[in-house]
Amino acid sequence: MTTTITIKNLTKRFGDVVAVDKVSLTIDPGSFLTLLGPSGCGKTTLLRCISGLEDPDGGEIFIGDRLVYSHAKGISVPPGQRELGLVFQNYALWPHMTVYKNMTFALEIKKLPKVELESRVKEALAEVQMTGYEDRYPREMSGGQQQRIALARMLAYRPKVFLMDEPLSNLDARLRMDMRAELKHLHHVAGATTVYVTHDQVEALTMSTKIAVMKDGVLQQVDTPDRVYHFPANLFVADFIGNPKVNLLEGVISGPNLVNLGGFDVPVGTCGMTGEVVLAVRPEDISISINRDPSAIEFNAYSVLPAGADSTIIAQRGEVEITVRVMGISKIKIGEPIWLKFDPETMNLYDKGSGNLVASRPQ
Amino acid sequence: MAVTAISQQPFLEKLLAASRRFYRWVSSPHVILALIMLAVMVYMVLIPLYRMLMTTITFQESDLRYARDAEVGKFTLFHWIRMLSSQISKIMTYEPLVHSITISLGATFLSFTIGGAMAWMVVRTDMPGRRMINLLATVPYIMPSWTIAMAWTVMFKNRTTGGTPGVFEFLVGQAPPDWLAYGPVPIIFSSALHYYTFFFLFVTAALMSIDSSLEEAGELMGANRWRILRKITFPLVIPALMSGFIMTFSKTMGTFGGPNVLGVPVRYYTLSTMLRSNTGIGNYGDGFVLAIMLILFAMTTIFLNQKVVGTRKSYETIGGRGFMAQKTKLRNWRGFLTGLVIAFQILVAVLPLALLIWSTLMLRTGNYSLSNLSLAHWIGESVETINNGEPGVLRNPAVYRGAWNSIKLALNTAFFTAVLGVVLGYAIVKGRGTRLSKILEQIAFVPYVIPGIAFGAVYISMFTRPVGPIPALYGTFALLVVVSVAKHIPYSARTGVASMLQVGRELEEAAIVSGASPWQRFRRIIFPLTSAGFVSGFLLTFITTMRELSLIILLVTPTTAVLASMTMRYIENGNEQQANAVILVLITLVLIGNFVIGRFRGGSLKKGLGM
Numbered sequence: 001m002t003t004t005i006t007i008k009n010l011t012k013r014f015g016d017v018v019a020v021d022k023v024s025l026t027i028d029p030g031s032f033l034t035l036l037g038p039s040g041c042g043k044t045t046l047l048r049c050i051s052g053l054e055d056p057d058g059g060e061i062f063i064g065d066r067l068v069y070s071h072a073k074g075i076s077v078p079p080g081q082r083e084l085g086l087v088f089q090n091y092a093l094w095p096h097m098t099v100y101k102n103m104t105f106a107l108e109i110k111k112l113p114k115v116e117l118e119s120r121v122k123e124a125l126a127e128v129q130m131t132g133y134e135d136r137y138p139r140e141m142s143g144g145q146q147q148r149i150a151l152a153r154m155l156a157y158r159p160k161v162f163l164m165d166e167p168l169s170n171l172d173a174r175l176r177m178d179m180r181a182e183l184k185h186l187h188h189v190a191g192a193t194t195v196y197v198t199h200d201q202v203e204a205l206t207m208s209t210k211i212a213v214m215k216d217g218v219l220q221q222v223d224t225p226d227r228v229y230h231f232p233a234n235l236f237v238a239d240f241i242g243n244p245k246v247n248l249l250e251g252v253i254s255g256p257n258l259v260n261l262g263g264f265d266v267p268v269g270t271c272g273m274t275g276e277v278v279l280a281v282r283p284e285d286i287s288i289s290i291n292r293d294p295s296a297i298e299f300n301a302y303s304v305l306p307a308g309a310d311s312t313i314i315a316q317r318g319e320v321e322i323t324v325r326v327m328g329i330s331k332i333k334i335g336e337p338i339w340l341k342f343d344p345e346t347m348n349l350y351d352k353g354s355g356n357l358v359a360s361r362p363q
Numbered sequence: 364m365a366v367t368a369i370s371q372q373p374f375l376e377k378l379l380a381a382s383r384r385f386y387r388w389v390s391s392p393h394v395i396l397a398l399i400m401l402a403v404m405v406y407m408v409l410i411p412l413y414r415m416l417m418t419t420i421t422f423q424e425s426d427l428r429y430a431r432d433a434e435v436g437k438f439t440l441f442h443w444i445r446m447l448s449s450q451i452s453k454i455m456t457y458e459p460l461v462h463s464i465t466i467s468l469g470a471t472f473l474s475f476t477i478g479g480a481m482a483w484m485v486v487r488t489d490m491p492g493r494r495m496i497n498l499l500a501t502v503p504y505i506m507p508s509w510t511i512a513m514a515w516t517v518m519f520k521n522r523t524t525g526g527t528p529g530v531f532e533f534l535v536g537q538a539p540p541d542w543l544a545y546g547p548v549p550i551i552f553s554s555a556l557h558y559y560t561f562f563f564l565f566v567t568a569a570l571m572s573i574d575s576s577l578e579e580a581g582e583l584m585g586a587n588r589w590r591i592l593r594k595i596t597f598p599l600v601i602p603a604l605m606s607g608f609i610m611t612f613s614k615t616m617g618t619f620g621g622p623n624v625l626g627v628p629v630r631y632y633t634l635s636t637m638l639r640s641n642t643g644i645g646n647y648g649d650g651f652v653l654a655i656m657l658i659l660f661a662m663t664t665i666f667l668n669q670k671v672v673g674t675r676k677s678y679e680t681i682g683g684r685g686f687m688a689q690k691t692k693l694r695n696w697r698g699f700l701t702g703l704v705i706a707f708q709i710l711v712a713v714l715p716l717a718l719l720i721w722s723t724l725m726l727r728t729g730n731y732s733l734s735n736l737s738l739a740h741w742i743g744e745s746v747e748t749i750n751n752g753e754p755g756v757l758r759n760p761a762v763y764r765g766a767w768n769s770i771k772l773a774l775n776t777a778f779f780t781a782v783l784g785v786v787l788g789y790a791i792v793k794g795r796g797t798r799l800s801k802i803l804e805q806i807a808f809v810p811y812v813i814p815g816i817a818f819g820a821v822y823i824s825m826f827t828r829p830v831g832p833i834p835a836l837y838g839t840f841a842l843l844v845v846v847s848v849a850k851h852i853p854y855s856a857r858t859g860v861a862s863m864l865q866v867g868r869e870l871e872e873a874a875i876v877s878g879a880s881p882w883q884r885f886r887r888i889i890f891p892l893t894s895a896g897f898v899s900g901f902l903l904t905f906i907t908t909m910r911e912l913s914l915i916i917l918l919v920t921p922t923t924a925v926l927a928s929m930t931m932r933y934i935e936n937g938n939e940q941q942a943n944a945v946i947l948v949l950i951t952l953v954l955i956g957n958f959v960i961g962r963f964r965g966g967s968l969k970k971g972l973g974m
Contacts, residue, residue, distance in 0.1 A: 053872055055387075074380030076387060080878030092873040096891050105887075106877030157877065 002029035003064045003160045003193045005050065010059035012045050019045040020056070021217035027195060027210075032187050034196045034204040037214035038240070043197045044165055046214070050195060051086055051163055052079035063161060084161040085154035089169050091146045093138040099125075099149050100134040103156045124156040127186065144175045151183075155190070162187070162194040168203065180206055201241050205229060213237050231348065231363075235355035238280045238348065244312055247286075247322050249279040250352065259349070262320050264297050268344045271359040276352040283325035285346035288313060289339045290332060296339035301332050315340055392881035393793035397803055400790050403783075404806045406833075407849040411821040412809070415651050419443065425645040442648035456653065459637040466550050466622070466633060467615040471608055473555035478562025479604070481704060486570040488691045490701050499708035504560040505957060506715075506950050507910035507927060509620025511553040513946060514715030516624060516939070517722045519544045524628040526939075527729025530718065545629040550621050556711050558611055569603035588691075605671045613664040617657055617814025619913040624934060635816045635913065642820060642917055654817040661812050716950070723756075723944040740940045751936065756944040762929070766948060768840065769909055769925040773956070776847040777904040780855045781897035783848065788859025788893055789885075793868070807856035810849055815913035822846045823917055838920045846918060847908055854900070862896030863889075902960045909953050926952070 005027040012020040020042045027033045035043035048054035050061060052068065055076060061069040063084070068077040093102050103124065104117045112120075125131045128148040138146055147167060154162065167183075168176045184207050187194050198204055204211045205225045213220040213228065213236075221233040232238035238246050254260035257270050259279055268279065289296065299315035299322065311330035315322045315338060322340065332338060349359035388394060419442050422435050430441055446456045481500070484490050503511070520529035521538040523545060532538045542548050573596060581591045622633040632640070634653050641650030722728070726737040726749075737743070743755040756762050787807060794800035810818060822842065829835045836842040848855075870892065874884045912927045919928045926949040933942035 051876060053875065072376070072380060074383030076384075079872075079876045080880075084876070086873070086876045088869050088873065090867075090869055092869040094870055094873070094888060094892075105874065105879070109878045109880075109883065 004029045004062075005161065005193060005195070006060075006062040007046075007050070008060045008062075010046065010049060010056055010061065012042075012049055012054060012056045018217050020049065022059070023214075023217070023219055024059075025212060025219065025222065027193060029193055030191050031209040032184075032194045032196060032207060034198060034208040034211045035214060036198060036201060036204040036211050036240070037220075038199060040216075041214040042217040043199075043214050045217075047163055047165055047195060047197050050161075051084060052077060052082055053086075082161075083159050084163055085157050085159035087147075087150050087154055087162075087164045087167045089166040091138070091143075091150040091170075093146055093150055093153075095138050097137075098134065099130075099136050099138075099152075102138075102149065103153045106153075106157050120156040120158070121152075124152040127155055127189070128152045128182070144171055144179070147171060147179065151186070155186070160192065162190070162192045164194065164196045166197050166199070169198070169200075176203075183207060202243060205241070213240065231357070231360050232280070233357055235278060235280070235350050238350070242282060244283050244323050244325060247279075247281050247283065248350075249281070249320060249322070250276070251279055252276055257344070263318050266297075266342050266347075268342070268347045268349060269359055269361070270349060273349065273351075273358050277358070278350040278352050278355075280348045280350060281342060281346060283312070283323045285343060286322065286324045287341045287343075288315070288324050288326055288332075289341070290336065291339070293339040293341065296341040299338050299340050301334055301336045301338050304330055304332050304334055306330055313338070392885070393790050394799070396786055397790035397794055397799045400783075400787055400803060401799070401806070404803070404852065407845065408806055408809050408852065412813075415654065415821045418647050419651045419655065421648075423646075423648045426648060442652050446649055446652040455637065455641075455649065456656075459632045459634045459653070460656065462547065462622075462626070462631060463616055463633040463635070465547055466554065467612045469547070469551035470554035470558060470615045471612045473551060474557075474559040474562050474611065475604075475608060477555065478559040478564075479566045481559070481563050482566035482570060484700060484704060486567055488700075490697065490704070492701060492705065496704060496708065499705070499712055500560045500563050502708075502712040503557050505906060505910075505953055506557075507620065507912065507930075507946065508557050508618055509553070509624055509912065509930075510719075510946060510950065511556050511711075511715050512549070512621040512624040513930070513934075513943060514718040515549050515553050517718045517943070519549065526937075527727075530721075530731075533731045541629075545625055546631045547626075549625045550631075553621050553625065554615055554618065558615065559711075561611060562607055565607040566600075566604065569600045569607075572603075573599050602671055606668050609664050609668045609671065613661050613668075613814070616660055616664075617816050617913060619816050619916055620931070623931060635814075638816055638820060639917060642823060647823065651820060654820040657814045657817040658812065661814050661817075665812055716947070719943040719947055723940050723947065725940065728939060740944050751938065753938070753941065756941060756948060761924075762926075762945060762948065764922075765924050765926045765929045765945070766952065768923060769927065769949065769952065770956075771840070772843055772847060772925055773905045773908040775844045776851065776908045777901045779844065779848045780851045780904050781894060781901060783852065784855035784859035784897055784900075785862070785890060785893050786859070787852075787856045788861075788863035789889060791856065791860050792863040804856065804860075807852050809853075810851075811853035813850075815850065815911070816917070818850055819846060819914050819917040822849075837918075838923065840923045842918055843915055843923060843925070846914060847911065850914055851904060854904070858896055858900050859893065862893040865896070866892045902957065905956055905960060906953055909949065909956065 005025075007023060007025040007027075010020055010023045011018065023042075023046060035046060037043050045054060049056045049069070050063075056069065056071060058071045059069075060067065060071070063082060066077075067073075067075060068082050069075060093099075094105070097105070100121055103121050107117050107120065121134060122131070125133060128151050130145065130148050130152060133141070133145070133149065138149070141149070147170075150167070164183075168179050171179060180203060187207075196204075196207065205228075208225055210222060211225055211228045212222045215236050221228055221237050223231070223233075228237065229241055232241060232246075235248060239248060249261050251259045251261040251266075253270055253274050254265055257267055258265045259268055259270065259277060260266075261279065266279065270277075287296075292298075297317070299317045301313060302316040302321065303314040305312040305314075306329045308329070310328065311326050313324045313326065313330060313332060315324055324340065345361055348357055348361055350356060351358045420438060420440065422430070422437050422439050422441065424435055426441060427435070429445075446452060481496070485493050485496055490496075516529070518530045519539045520526065521532065521541065521544040522528075523541055528538065529544075538544075577599065578591050578595055581595050586594070617635055619635040619639065622631075622636045623639075625631075626633060627636050634657050638650050638653045638657070641647070641653065723740045724736050724738065725731070726735050726739055739746070739749060739755055741755045742757050743749065744758065745752050745754040753759055753761070787803065791800050791803050791807075794803075813821065822845075823837070827835055827837045836845065866889070870888055871884055874888045879887070910927060912931070915925065916928055916931065919925065924932070926945055930942045930946045930949070933939070933945060
C-alpha cells in the first residue's frame with residue numbers, strides 16, 4: 001500500500017476557536033506518522049478532518065492522487081468512500097453485534113461473498129491473536145481484548161490508510177506497552193500509511209517513523225523521533241518531549257560560547273548570539289559526582305529519587321534547580337554537596353522571547 | 364497544485380462551491396430529520412396555540428347571540444373583556460380561579476405532609492416493611508386520578524343533589540354535612556390521597572440523595588441530632604422539596620376529573636370545569652381565555668421551579684454520593700407507627716375500590732339490604748328501568764368499544780411516542796449546538812407547559828378545519844392519538860436525547876467510516892440501540908394514556924369514547940353504578956397492562972417517573 005496523504009493549508013474552526021490553523025503536512029507512503037500534543041492542540045480534529053467526519057473550513061486534502069477535500073471547490077468525499085480505517089479511543093464496537101458481525105459490517109455493505117468474509121475475519125483475528133472470538137459480544141471481553149477486535153475490524157476492511165485516535169489511552173500501563181509493540185509489528189507487516197494520534201510522548205517516540213508536534217492548532221515540528229528528541233525546534237517541543245522533563249535553564253550570554261545561568265557560567269556553542277536565552281539540557285546528559293571537581297559546578301542534593309534501573313536527583317544552587325538522571329541506584333544523600341558537569345555537545349540554546357532554537361548541538 | 368486564495372476565485376466557482384456545501388448540509392440525515400420534525404412540531408404544537416389565541420381575539424359564531432354588531436372573524440377584545448371585567452366575570456372567571464388555587468394549594472400541602480412524613484419514616488427511621496410500603500404507595504397512582512373522588516361520592520353523598528343515601532348515611536344514620544359531601548374539602552382530600560405517592564417517592568429520593576458524609580461531618584463537630592437536621596439536612600433537601608411542591612401544584616391546577624365529580628353538582632367550578640362548560644356549548648372564545656389563564660399559571664410555576672432547581676427541566680434531585688445516615692430508633696412507637704402507615708396505605712388503596720365494587724353490586728342505589736345485591740350492572744341484560752336500558756357492563760357493546768378504544772389509544776400513543784422520540788433524539792443530538800437543534804428542543808418543551816385540559820382545548824380550535832393538505836380531524840380517533848402523542852412530545856424528546864447521548868456518536872461514526880448509508884446506519888445501529896431506552900418508558904406511557912381524562916374529555920365523541928370519558932358521561936347521566944363499574948374495568952385493564960408489559964421488559968413505575 002503506497003498512499004501518500006497530502007494536506008494543504010487545512011483550517012477548522014469551532015465558533016471562535018481555531019482548532020486547526022492552516023496546517024500543511026505530507027505523510028509519506030507506508031510511514032507511521034504520529035500527531036502529538038497536549039489536549040486541545042488540534043490533533044484529533046486534524047485526524048477527523050482527514051477521515052471526513054469533520055468538515056474543515058479551508059484547505060485541501062489528497063489521499064494518494066485523489067482530491068478528497070477542497071474548500072475552494074466545495075468538494076468533500078464522504079468518509080465511507082475514502083477507503084480508510086479508523087480505530088477509536090473507546091473502541092466503538094457495536095454492543096448488540098457479535099465480533100463476527102462487527103468485523104463484517106463494512107464488508108457486507110460492499111457486498112463481498114460470504115467465503116471472503118469468513119476468510120478475512122479469520123485472518124484479521126489471527127493477526128491480533130484473538131482467534132476463536134467470533135461469537136463473543138463486546139461486553140463479554142476486557143478492554144484490551146475489545147481494542148484488539150477494533151483493530152481486527154479495521155484490518156479486515158483492508159483500507160489504504162490506517163487512522164488511530166488515541167487507541168491505547170483507555171488501557172492500563174502494562175497493557176499499553178504490550179499493545180505498542182503489537183501495533184508497531186502490525187504496521188510493519190501491513191505497510192499501510194498510518195496516522196496516529198496521542199498525547200503520550202513515549203508512545204510517539206517508540207512507534208513512529210515521524211512525529212508531528214502540535215500546539216493550539218499549529219504544527220510545531222515535523223521530524224523523526226530522533227531529531228524531535230535531540231533537536232527540538234522550540235521550547236514547547238523541548239519541554240513536551242522527554243521523560244523526565246528536559247531542564248530549561250534561563251540565562252544570559254556572558255561571553256563567546258558562554259552562558260551565565262545565575263552565578264555560574266556554562267560552556268555551550270552560542271553561534272554568535274547575544275542576549276537572554278534558555279538552555280535546554282536533558283537530565284541524562286549531565287554527569288554528577290560526589291567528589292570535588294574544579295571543572296564542575298557545585299550544587300546541593302535537594303532530593304534523591306531512586307527507581308530501580310535509574311535514579312533521579314534534583315540538584316539545587318541558589319535559584320537554579322536541575323534534574324539529573326543517573327543509572328542504577330544512587331548512593332547520594334539528601335543535603336550532600338554534588339558536582340555537576342555539562343557537556344556542550346548535548347545542549348541546545350533557545351531565544352528567550354520567541355522560544356525558537358537558535359544554536360543547536362552538533363548534528 | 365496551488366490552492367487558490369478564496370478571495371481570488373471567480374464568482375461562478377465560489378457559487379458552485381457554496382452550493383455544493385449547502386447541498387451536503389441539507390442532505391445530511393440529521394438535518395433532514397430535524398427539518399421534518401420541525402414541520403411536525405409546528406403543526407402539532409405551535410399552530411394549535413396560535414389558532415387558540417386567535418380565537419380569543421376574533422368574533423366566533425357563538426358570539427352572535429350576545430353581541431349585536433359581531434362579525435365572525437373580525438378582531439375584538441370582546442372575549443377578554445367579558446371574561447375579565449364584565450358582570451359575569453365573577454362567575455365565569457374569578458370564582459373558578461380562586462377555587463382552582465384553593466384546591467391546588469390544599470391538595471399540595473396535604474399530599475406533601477402525608478407523603479413527606481411517610482418518606483421520612485421509611486428512610487430515616489428503623490421502620491420495617493419498606494418494600495411493602497413502597498409497593499403499596501404506587502397503587503393509588505396507577506388508578507385514574509378521580510377514582511377516589513368517585514368512591515367518595517359512594518361514601519359521603521347526601522341529598523343536596525337529589526339521589527339516594529350514601530354508605531355513610533347508611534352506617535351512621537345521618538346524612539353527612541354538605542361541606543363533607545361536595546365542594547372543596549372532598550376535592551382536596553381525594554386529590555391529596557392520589558398525589559401523596561408522588562411526594563412520597565420524591566421526598567424519598569431527595570432524602571436518599573443526601574451525602575451522609577455531610578451530616579457525619581456535623582456530627583463529628585459536636586452538633587446534636589436536631590441541629591444537624593435543621594442546619595444541614597433540611598437546607599440540602601429543600602430545593603428538591605420546593606420543586607416537588609411547585610410541580611404538584613401545577614398538576615392539580617389543571618385536573619378535571621375530581622372537580623367534575625365533586626364540584627360541578629353543587630356548582631363549585633374550577634378553571635378546568637368552567638372551561639369545559641364553555642366549550643361544551645360552543646363558547647370557544649370565552650373558554651379559551653380560561654385555557655390561556657391556565658397556561659399562564661403553568662408557565663409561572665415552571666419558571667419558579669427553574670429558579671429553585673436550576674436549569675433542569677424535570678424534577679431531578681441533588682446528586683449525592685453514598686447514603687447511610689443514622690436512623691432514628693422508633694422504639695415503643697415502632698409497632699404503632701408501622702401499623703398506622705400500612706393501614707393508611709391499604710385504606711387508600713383498597714377502600715375506594717371496595718366501595719366502588721360494593722356499589723356496583725347493588726341493584727338500586729340507596730338500598731343496602733342483602734336482597735338488593737345483584738350482578739345486573741355487570742352481566743344483566745338490558746332492562747328499561749335500569750341504567751336507561753343499557754345492558755350490564757360486561758355485556759355492553761359500548762363498554763367493549765370504549766375498552767378497545769382505550770387500549771388502542773394507549774398502545775398507539777406509546778408506540779408513536781417511542782418512534783418520535785428516537786427521531787427527535789437523533790436530530791437534536793447529532794445537531795448539538797446548531798440553531799436548528801436548539802429550536803427543536805425548545806419547541807419540544809412547549810406541551811409540558813400546557814395543562815392537559817388546556818391542551819385539549821387548543822386542539823378543538825385546530826381540527827375543525829383542515830390545515831393545508833391535512834383534513835379536519837375533529838371527531839376522529841386519529842385526533843385523540845395526535846393530541847396524546849403531542850402531549851408526550853417533551854417526554855419523547857427528553858428520553859430520546861438521553862438514549863442517543865448514551866449510545867454516543869462514535870458508534871455511528873464507526874458505521875459511517877465503514878461506508879454505511881444513512882438508512883443502513885439508522886436501521887442497523889441507531890434504532891436498535893436507542894429504542895432500548897423507550898422500552899421501559901413504554902409502560903409508563905401506556906398507563907398514563909389509559910387513565911388520561913383531562914386531555915381528551917373535550918375531544919371525544921360517542922364513537923371515539925374511551926373508558927375514562929365514559930365514566931364521566933355515565934355520572935352526568937345519573938348512572939352512578941355503571942360509571943363505577945366502568946372505572947373498575949379501566950383499573951383492571953391498567954393493572955393487567957402493568958403486569959404484562961412490566962414482565963416483558965422489567966420497566967418499573969418508579970423508573971418511569973424518573974426517580
